[in-house]
Amino acid sequence: MYIFVWGVCMLKIGNVSIEKTAALAPMASVADRAYRTICKEFGACYVVGEMVSAKGLCFSPDKALDLITVTEKERPMAVQLFGGEPEYFEKALPKVLEFKPDIIDINMGCPVPKVTKNNSGCMLMKDPKLAEQIAKSVVKNSSVPVTVKIRKGWDNDSLNAVDFAKRMQDCGVSALTIHGRTKADMYSNKADWNIIAQVKKSLNIPVIANGDIISPETAKDMYDFTGADLIMVGRGSFGRPWLFKQISTYLKTGKYEEDPTxxxxxxxxxxxxxxxxxxxxxxxxxxxxxxxxxxxxxxxxxxxxxxxxxxxxxxxxxxxxxxxxxxxxxx
Ligand SMILES: Cc1cc2nc3c(=O)[nH]c(=O)nc-3n(C[C@H](O)[C@H](O)[C@H](O)COP(=O)(O)O)c2cc1C
Missing domain, CATH: 1.10.1200 (Non-ribosomal Peptide Synthetase Peptidyl Carrier Protein; Chain A)
Structure with missing residues (x-):
C-alpha cells in the first residue's frame, strides 16, 4: 500500500502515488480549479473535484465540461461523480475519461436534499444494493482507479458505515473516504472519529479520513487516532490554503511555520x-x-x-x- 521515494512515504491508490500528507476535500462551489490549484501549490497532496452529475453529463455534457477538466497542476486529481442510476455512470464515464483524471470518485455521502432525492449521494447508503451496482459498473468500465466517499450512515438509527464500506471494497474500489457524520448531522455535531477508526480496521484498501481537521495538530491526531492511510481537509482550508504546508511540515518535523503576515x-x-x-x-x-x-x-x-x-x-x-x-x- 505504501512506497518510499527518497524517504517520502507515498500511498498507492491503484497505480496512483500520493504523498501521505493532507488531501483537499471535494467542495462544490468552493473548491473549484483556482482553489484546488492554490491548495496544491501549498502542498495539498491530492485533490478531488466538485461533484458532477452522471446524468447531467449524459444529457448536457458541455455544461459540465469545466467540472471534469483536469489540468496538470492539479494532479493527482479525482473527478467526482454523483447519481442514482448505474446506466448514467456507464454512459458518462467515457466522456470523463477523455480528460484523463487520475481517479474517479463516487459521491455516496452528499446530504443535500436536491441530491439525495434522486437516489444519489448519501441516499445510496440506504440502498446498498443499488450502491453496489453503481460501484461495480464504474469499476468495470473505468481505466483508472475508482474510490467511494461515504458518511457514517444516514442517521443515528442506521449507522452502517462499516458494513457499507466492506461492500464497496468487495465491489473492487481502490480506496474509500469516510466523513464521520451522518446525513442527518449535515455539518453539525462533531465528526465521529471512532467510526473512521472502525472502518479503517475493517478494510484492506486505503481509507481516507475526513471531518473536522482544522490545524496541523488535528491532522496528526486524525492519523494517530484512526490509523487512516490519508487525511482529507475541507472547511479548515477556507481562506487558509497554507494550512496544507503547515500540516505537511508538522507531520515531518513536529513543528510548523506561523500563519502568513x-x-x-x-x-x-x-x-x-x-x-x-x-x-x-x-x-x-x-x-x-x-x-x-x-x-x-x-x-x-x-x-x-x-x-x-x-x-x-x-x-x-x-x-x-x-x-x-x-x-x-x-x-
Ligand atoms: C461547501 C461545501 C461543498 C461540499 N461539496 C462536496 C462535494 O461536492 N462532494 C463531496 O463528496 N463532499 C462535499 N462536501 C463535503 C466535504 O467534502 C467534507 O466531507 C466535509 O466538509 C467534512 O470535512 P471538513 O470537516 O474538513 O469540512 C462539501 C462540503 C462543503 C462545506
Missing part, C-alpha cells in the same frame, strides 16, 4: 482571485471571489468593515484598492 495573506488572496478570474472571466469570477475574499480577512483589524466591501466586489481593480486600504490600516 497580513501582507503575505493579501498576496495569496490576490493570487487566488486572479486564478478565479483567469478561469471564469472577471465578471463571473469576481462574484464568486467575494466569499473567498471574506474568508481571507479572518482576524485582521476592522475585518467587519472590509468584509462588507468584499461582498460588493465587481472588479479585480476594486480588489487591489481594497488590499491597499487594508494594508495601510494594519500598521
Amino acid at each position: 497580513v501582507a503575505e495573506r493579501m498576496e495569496i488572496m490576490k493570487k487566488h482571485i486572479a486564478l478565479i478570474c483567469e478561469d471564469k472571466g472577471e465578471q463571473v469570477g469576481m462574484k464568486q471571489a467575494r466569499a473567498h475574499a471574506i474568508r481571507y480577512l479572518y482576524g485582521i483589524r476592522d475585518a467587519a468593515k472590509y468584509r462588507e466591501r468584499c461582498s460588493r466586489l465587481t472588479s479585480f481593480e476594486e480588489l487591489l484598492t481594497l488590499i491597499d486600504d487594508i494594508l495601510k490600516n494594519q500598521n
Whole structure:
C-alpha cells in the first residue's frame, strides 16, 4: 500500500502515488480549479473535484465540461461523480475519461436534499444494493482507479458505515473516504472519529479520513487516532490554503511555520482571485471571489468593515484598492 521515494512515504491508490500528507476535500462551489490549484501549490497532496452529475453529463455534457477538466497542476486529481442510476455512470464515464483524471470518485455521502432525492449521494447508503451496482459498473468500465466517499450512515438509527464500506471494497474500489457524520448531522455535531477508526480496521484498501481537521495538530491526531492511510481537509482550508504546508511540515518535523503576515495573506488572496478570474472571466469570477475574499480577512483589524466591501466586489481593480486600504490600516 505504501512506497518510499527518497524517504517520502507515498500511498498507492491503484497505480496512483500520493504523498501521505493532507488531501483537499471535494467542495462544490468552493473548491473549484483556482482553489484546488492554490491548495496544491501549498502542498495539498491530492485533490478531488466538485461533484458532477452522471446524468447531467449524459444529457448536457458541455455544461459540465469545466467540472471534469483536469489540468496538470492539479494532479493527482479525482473527478467526482454523483447519481442514482448505474446506466448514467456507464454512459458518462467515457466522456470523463477523455480528460484523463487520475481517479474517479463516487459521491455516496452528499446530504443535500436536491441530491439525495434522486437516489444519489448519501441516499445510496440506504440502498446498498443499488450502491453496489453503481460501484461495480464504474469499476468495470473505468481505466483508472475508482474510490467511494461515504458518511457514517444516514442517521443515528442506521449507522452502517462499516458494513457499507466492506461492500464497496468487495465491489473492487481502490480506496474509500469516510466523513464521520451522518446525513442527518449535515455539518453539525462533531465528526465521529471512532467510526473512521472502525472502518479503517475493517478494510484492506486505503481509507481516507475526513471531518473536522482544522490545524496541523488535528491532522496528526486524525492519523494517530484512526490509523487512516490519508487525511482529507475541507472547511479548515477556507481562506487558509497554507494550512496544507503547515500540516505537511508538522507531520515531518513536529513543528510548523506561523500563519502568513497580513501582507503575505493579501498576496495569496490576490493570487487566488486572479486564478478565479483567469478561469471564469472577471465578471463571473469576481462574484464568486467575494466569499473567498471574506474568508481571507479572518482576524485582521476592522475585518467587519472590509468584509462588507468584499461582498460588493465587481472588479479585480476594486480588489487591489481594497488590499491597499487594508494594508495601510494594519500598521
Ligand atoms: C461547501 C461545501 C461543498 C461540499 N461539496 C462536496 C462535494 O461536492 N462532494 C463531496 O463528496 N463532499 C462535499 N462536501 C463535503 C466535504 O467534502 C467534507 O466531507 C466535509 O466538509 C467534512 O470535512 P471538513 O470537516 O474538513 O469540512 C462539501 C462540503 C462543503 C462545506
